[in-house]
Amino acid sequence: MCGIVGYIGNRNACEVLVEGLKRLEYRGYDSAGVALFADSHIDVIKTPGKVSRLESMTSGVQAARIGIGHTRWATHGEPNTVNAHPHTDCTGNFAIIHNGIIENYSSLKTKLTLLGHSFRSQTDTEVLAHLIEEFYSKTRSTEMAVRLALKEVNGTFGIVVMSSSEPDVLIAARRGSPLLIGLGDSENLIASDASALISHTRNVLYLHDNEIAIITRDNVSLKNLDDEAIEREAEHLTFDLEQIEKGGFDHFMLKEINEQPETIKNALRGRLIDADGISKMGGLRDVEDKITNARRFVILACGTSWHAALVGKYILEQCANIPVEVDYASEFRYRNPVLMDGDVVWVMSQSGETLDTLAALREAKVKGAPVYGIVNVVGSTIARETDAGVYIHAGPEIGVASTKAFTSQLAVLNLINLLVSRRRRTISAEQGRAIVEEMERLPEKIEQILGQRDEIEAIAEEFKDSRNFLYLGRGVNFPVALEGALKLKEISYIHAEGYPAAEMKHGPIALIDENMPAVFVAPGDSTYDKILSNIQEVRARKGNVIVISNEADGRLKDLAKYIVQIPKTIDILSPILSVIPLQLLSYYIAVKRGCNVDQPRNLAKSVTVE
Numbered sequence: 001m002c003g004i005v006g007y008i009g010n011r012n013a014c015e016v017l018v019e020g021l022k023r024l025e026y027r028g029y030d031s032a033g034v035a036l037f038a039d040s041h042i043d044v045i046k047t048p049g050k051v052s053r054l055e056s057m058t059s060g061v062q063a064a065r066i067g068i069g070h071t072r073w074a075t076h077g078e079p080n081t082v083n084a085h086p087h088t089d090c091t092g093n094f095a096i097i098h099n100g101i102i103e104n105y106s107s108l109k110t111k112l113t114l115l116g117h118s119f120r121s122q123t124d125t126e127v128l129a130h131l132i133e134e135f136y137s138k139t140r141s142t143e144m145a146v147r148l149a150l151k152e153v154n155g156t157f158g159i160v161v162m163s164s165s166e167p168d169v170l171i172a173a174r175r176g177s178p179l180l181i182g183l184g185d186s187e188n189l190i191a192s193d194a195s196a197l198i199s200h201t202r203n204v205l206y207l208h209d210n211e212i213a214i215i216t217r218d219n220v221s222l223k224n225l226d227d228e229a230i231e232r233e234a235e236h237l238t239f240d241l242e243q244i245e246k247g248g249f250d251h252f253m254l255k256e257i258n259e260q261p262e263t264i265k266n267a268l269r270g271r272l273i274d275a276d277g278i279s280k281m282g283g284l285r286d287v288e289d290k291i292t293n294a295r296r297f298v299i300l301a302c303g304t305s306w307h308a309a310l311v312g313k314y315i316l317e318q319c320a321n322i323p324v325e326v327d328y329a330s331e332f333r334y335r336n337p338v339l340m341d342g343d344v345v346w347v348m349s350q351s352g353e354t355l356d357t358l359a360a361l362r363e364a365k366v367k368g369a370p371v372y373g374i375v376n377v378v379g380s381t382i383a384r385e386t387d388a389g390v391y392i393h394a395g396p397e398i399g400v401a402s403t404k405a406f407t408s409q410l411a412v413l414n415l416i417n418l419l420v421s422r423r424r425r426t427i428s429a430e431q432g433r434a435i436v437e438e439m440e441r442l443p444e445k446i447e448q449i450l451g452q453r454d455e456i457e458a459i460a461e462e463f464k465d466s467r468n469f470l471y472l473g474r475g476v477n478f479p480v481a482l483e484g485a486l487k488l489k490e491i492s493y494i495h496a497e498g499y500p501a502a503e504m505k506h507g508p509i510a511l512i513d514e515n516m517p518a519v520f521v522a523p524g525d526s527t528y529d530k531i532l533s534n535i536q537e538v539r540a541r542k543g544n545v546i547v548i549s550n551e552a553d554g555r556l557k558d559l560a561k562y563i564v565q566i567p568k569t570i571d572i573l574s575p576i577l578s579v580i581p582l583q584l585l586s587y588y589i590a591v592k593r594g595c596n597v598d599q600p601r602n603l604a605k606s607v608t609v610e
């Protein structure tokens with residue numbers, strides 16, 4: 001989604017901003033721009049398309065020591081030059097960049113138009129520039145004008161404002177859109193994401209909702225919207241830039257798929273107690289009783305995280321004997337969801353910033369439920385607003401299509417299952433120990449699957465021109481079929497559907513012919529014999545069958561055109577293995593079709609709009 005970078009210091013601001021914007025490209029965007037102060041005025045340079053185009057447009061610009069930069073993912077108005085950020089007021093005195101949505105922009109625009117302001121763009125953001133101009137004419141202080149303007153605004157924002165009448169300060173503010181300030185030596189930066197700062201400094205201050213930062217070359221002060229000072233200790237970022245670069249792989253997505261042996265280890269590290277066959281998670285320690293005694297779990301999430309939640313439902317109902325409801329966060333927030341005494345709500349999000357999930361979290365809190373998080377990005381809004389939670393520790397996920405976060409979410413759901421099942425005594429210590437042992441073997445089993453990349457690439461070669469795919473699975477692997485279909489469609493633009501295998505005969509079977517590849521996720525679990533019958537039904541209609549399985553019996557060999565063999569494990573862990581060939585299959589098909597796998601069209605890494 002949109003990205004923000006701001007710089008004030010002694011270096012070439014334009015270079016710092018463009019470099020920062022490049023680091024934010026992974027978030028997804030459709031235009032980019034910078035505003036730079038030099039020779040007593042602000043210059044705005046912006047363009048639709050990639051940051052590389054902005055870079056060539058700004059290559060000679062050297063004088064500015066202060067500036068702001070933005071990558072925009074269109075929400076109001078098409079992605080063109082006029083709508084790209086930064087936006088300015090009537091006089092060109094102020095330039096502003098903004099992430100989020102101003103909900104009451106249309107009434108504010110009418111009011112400002114009546115006061116004589118003239119608008120150039122269709123964006124909600126430009127309203128803010130004029131509103132600040134309006135308040136500045138009364139207060140002659142940029143900081144005060146920003147504060148007063150924000151009090152008029154409904155919606156979400158992460159903003160940075162610069163002014164040619166106060167050219168040695170940047171004013172930043174947030175409500176609902178993340179911002180952090182990088183503290184340097186005689187220079188300071190601000191960004192919506194740590195990756196844009198980390199090559200300059202590791203010392204950062206996170207801005208919280210309804211706070212303003214006044215940033216000069218040598219100082220940063222924080223205030224709330226009522227002008228009260230706020231003290232906050234700086235934090236030290238521990239992840240490496242190396243971690244967020246491609247590390248020798250052609251794409252971030254491939255790098256992240258290959259990181260899974262390591263990310264699973266990270267998710268489990270220090271959390272398994274072998275001897276007792278149970279798990280422990282620091283972030284849940286204080287709420288273990290509440291979780292154990294819950295009458296029902298409700299898990300809220302979107303997209304891939306929602307698929308992980310569905311796997312969680314199977315696991316928790318099977319082992320912990322606890323009813324689990326899984327809901328799309330976007331549906332939950334707009335219904336009148338029934339939450340009862342004894343319900344525990346979980347919100348699951350890789351980014352921790354998905355607006356629908358955040359809104360669902362807030363709705364659940366309003367209804368009085370305890371809300372716990374399963375989140376990847378440390379310090380993200382969802383992580384901060386939940387009552388307690390677990391980090392999945394997958395590290396920065398740059399490829400827009402989620403891969404390693406999905407398997408880490410599954411690992412953490414299994415940890416929660418182990419904790420709850422043992423404490424509710426629905427599994428014995430011995431059964432718990434067997435699960436722990438299998439969890440510890442996952443990384444080496446994932447390595448074995450990754451070793452089959454060439455075979456999977458050959459399958460991709462054969463099916464890369466298919467126009468449709470069907471993904472079928474049963475039980476705990478039905479959500480894996482959904483996830484396989486989502487991965488394929490989002491990065492290769494091939495239409496794909498995921499279905500419970502047995503449901504196929506109730507409709508989708510009409511689509512099967514020799515042109516339709518059907519991918520079955522069929523490990524040798526309790527549904528294996530049933531799924532063999534479903535495979536037979538597809539073969540009888542000349543469908544091409546690709547099977548992901550840990551079985552290699554004669555029946556399967558006769559039916560499947562291709563079998564990708566995965567190692568055996570216990571049922572509840574099998575999705576962590578069975579999804580990996582599907583991630584690789586999508587990746588190779590997309591690459592062979594010439595698609596931009598890391599930044600698929602129309603998609604954003606962190607969806608901070610409704």
Ligand code: F6R
Nearest residue numbers: 303304305349350351354401402
């Ligand atoms: C798919 C994908 C999206 C996200 C969804 C939720 O590959 O990445 O479907 O899973 O937008 O995002 P988070 O987990 O960040 O809340």
